[in-house]
Amino acid sequence: MLKSLLYIFGFLIVGEFVSWLFQLPVAGNILGMLLLFIALKLQLLNLEDVKPASDKLIKYLVVFFIPYGVGLMVHFNLIAEFWLPITVAVIFSSILTLYVTAKILEKSGK
Amino acid sequence: MMQQFFQLPVFGVFITLIAYFLAVKLRKKWNYVLLNPVLIAIAGIIGFLLIFRIDFETYNVGGKYVSFFLGPSVVALGVFFYEKYEEVKQNLKIFILAVLAGGITGVLSVIGFLLLLKAPEVITRSLAAKSVTTPIAIEITRLLNGIPEITAGIVIAVGIFGNAFGPFILKKSGIKSKIAIGTALGTAAHGIGTARAFEEGKLQGVYSGMAMCLNGIITALITPYLIELIF
Secondary structure: OHHHHHHHHHHHHHHHHHHHHOOOOOOHHHHHHHHHHHHHHOOOOOHHHHHHHHHHHHHOHHHHOHHHHHHHHHHHHHHHHOHHHHHHHHHHHHHHHHHHHHHHHHHOOO | OHHHHHOOHHHHHHHHHHHHHHHHHHHHHOOOHHHOHHHHHHHHHHHHHHHOOOOHHHHHHHHHHHHOOHHHHHHHHHHHHHHHHHHHOOOOHHHHHHHHHHHHHHHHHHHHHHHHOOOOHHHHHHHOOOOOOHHHHHHHHHHOOOOHHHHHHHHHHHHHHHHHHHHHHHHHOOOOOHHHHHHHHHHHHHHHHHHHHHHHOHHHHHHHHHHHHHHHHHHHHHHHHHHHHHO
């Protein structure tokens, strides 16, 4: 567990460092995720070495963003004022996204 | 007086954990999609803070310790992605193309609708990444100078929408392929959509999980450029 946690934080800090060093428009944790995927794919790293910590983190991922959801209360007025455009845009955009993605795969006969 | 007590980090941490714990129990009792545990936990905490007149900042002294773990969790998604990738591996070209097209459609269409409906720029910046998993969406919004808290709330709502209506919408559109249904749910409705995909079947679930990760990466890479083109 400790080893796998070390790997996760190791990739996180490398991602943050690369993002900071080159001033990239991509967050360090996203770079860390990409680098970890590449390392696993090139077999520079065993799945068993990272799996214990990553499984636990993924399992409780939803808990970690609860504080951000609570922060919505600060912006309640903004949401209340523009709830209609937000609702319309989000629903139609989601339907379009579902449709475009599914249609391409359906047409390819997969 | 009490405010000083609530500013102890343990308050924010404890109320977050207990709210989620109770919300999960509630969900087990009544299995209904709107009883999404995260949504219930958030609503419960907001209610508590309002009743006891506690500021969000006071709560977030402890809340920050919880949300800190979003960073390593995003990295852990790399492992999740790899595992799903190993399960299918074959012929991923069409899959990548579909997620790419769906991901770009998601970003452009939500920006387009919001511009058309004259929503303020800060809302557009906060919702551009609305289809992707919350931790990644939060990072994208931060880069775009939007409001991450709005992103978190809307992203959860998008997930619940996809979870509740996604399969119905797809079947009404004449989609039959299991891979297509899974991929669409993961691309449009991230983890909450993926939970529904797994209920539809293992194959749907695996493709949905992969699509969620891939769309997170795609959206993170393209959105800053798309926003810069528009504003």
